[in-house]
Amino acid sequence: MSVPPVLVVAARRTPFADAGRELSGLGPLEPAAAVLAALHGELGGCPVDDVVLGSATGPGGDAARVAALAAGLGPAVPGVRVDRQCGSGLDAIRVGAALVAQGEDVVLAGGFDAGSAEVGGYGGAGVRRAAFAPPGYPDPEMGPAADALAAELGITRRRQDAYAARSHARAVAAAARGEFAAELVPVGGLAHDPRPRSRLDTGRLARFRPAFAPHGSVTAGNSCSVSDGAAAVALVSGRTWAARPVPALAVRTAVVVGGDPARPGAAAAPAVRKALARAGIGLDEVGAVEIVEAFAAQVLACTDALGLDPTGADDDRVSPQGGAIALGHPWGASGAAVVVRLFARMVRHRGPRYGVAACAVGGGQGVAVVVERVDA
Template identity: 40%
Template sequence: MKRAVIVRAKRTPIGKRNGILKHFQAHELAAPVLSQLAEGIEGIVEDVILGNVTGPGGNLGRLSALEAGLPLSVPGLMVDRQCSAGLEAIRLACYLIQGGAGACYIAGGVESSSTSPFLKRARFSPDRIGDPEMLEAAENVAQKYNISKERQDHYTLLSHKRSWETFENGYFTEEIVAIDQWMKDEAFFKKRNMQALLSRSKPFTVNDHGTVTAANSCGINDGAAAVVVMEENTALSLGFKPVLRFVDSQVAGIHPCYPGAAPIPAIRNLLEKNQLSVEKIDLFEINEAFACKIIACAQELNIPYERLNIRGGALTLGHPYGASGSILVTRLFHEVQKQKEIKYVIAAIGSGGGIGVAVLFEKVH
């Protein structure tokens, strides 16, 4: 079986909805990332696979590739697995390489919430099963796993601290491709007093048991991220140093009323299939859509916070839906190069409709 490796990974700055990136269409966000990733290898890129959630429809993979100036021979594909779309695109590229379909792909995701033509989200599930709004679904997870507001606020503070430390150390800079004059995430334009914000934020639900607030939830955002996935021998022959090698992945479905818990069975099944334990995984990146989601995953899988989202995440930077899964992999790509003793890492994300995707990589030494 051929082996898929990641040799490059980049993202745009992440902007708030109707913020710094509000004038950029989705393909205009993706194009600078694709252009930089394809530099010098334009002639061997066999396809561009992009995840997207909120429109504008059509084949954003093809449109973005053309906007980026890639050869007309690069076809392009768009995939939608809701918030898992960006991670699914990378997963698909890895399997295409394993199966011998090609040797070089650019895969990732993009979201322009600011320019989306859709006023409402898509339907995730039939009403007879349950199709809650995401805030309600997050509260469902908090109640099911007995996660208090205090625990969610505590994790949010931890994530916020980690994100700001990462930014101040300059680590995010190596991930980012500039969009226009923007070279840093909008979240870092001004530091907020998160302790005060968390204290005064009220739960969305009106009953006495509400725990999920605006402060311990992610924002809605714009951004793009992608990676270059190559067949390993091809990468070596071209002088690339592979960083992450694809090992395996799993997708799991759960009740649509608890989408935040979907990474739990996906990660558990992935570990069991590969005869690995949580202790063998050096780093986990799980999308921080809601603090309760991360706490539930850590609690049920016994993941220590010391190995989970160690550079912060979407609770500070934001969640550009279709791009978020590929942002996780981009983060891992750059992080493993800082740490010598890493062997295995996992990226995972949950999606509307109750779908979890988890991907296992090993660091190439």
């Protein structure tokens, strides 16, 4: 294969912690700066052309520039914050890849959020979240939308609980094998993911009450948690990589699609289809699939639409190290975290040749990135 134009050569994240818990005293910028500093160190301190970070809330202003300065990258390194809600981290990677394709040599891209700053807000009892859609369009909260999608598609409570139990079990097992160690950047005294539960099986999950409707199927147990954390990757140009080749992921394509604002959880599947079609790759060729697990209902809607069975035939293909249901969901970081998962599976563990990361976004958008393993 000829040298690809854009490659991921490093991928790191902080531990993810439930809002109000281990990282609640930090705010969003310290985890973001920690991840950027770790990536910069992994690159040997080489010059960085730009920093692109996504967040769904954030502290306001250009937090990416602030985080770059806090990471010690120097005043010559610019930064920009992007917001595509819970797809922000994956969209930041899409934007960063485009910048590299247009001539930059090194871009750090990813996302961050501090759910602790929004507890009681973001659609809860406190400050209301920003609108996902204008008046005249549906603008549901993500939880009720996931519940409605499950009812519409016939995704049962039993299936959702089974998927959630799998997420926790897989994350616990991966942590026990040390599979997260190489990607984790300690921050705030926390060096591991505290959320995954070893005994959260389907029997325990069946006791959870519906979270959004009296007879609904979405519960706190088969949903993600509001979390704190950051994740990012280092994107380099083909010429930079060729000067010092290392095992990497080539970014084959990255896309975003729009969909029905009333069905935000359904938009990841068409994004995956569009990305694969643009890359000229069939889904049957893709051995690693990572989808942001905001809700089990939303993941199952996507995998059903794509013809995948994550609790059956595709058990080792779809998120086999667990996902946001177990690890947590710092909104802006989660899209970058699924690329961190692909890097771990495909590069560190020399896994499948092709992988895809996807995220469904509030307001009815979907983001997907297709990558290919490149050996040095």
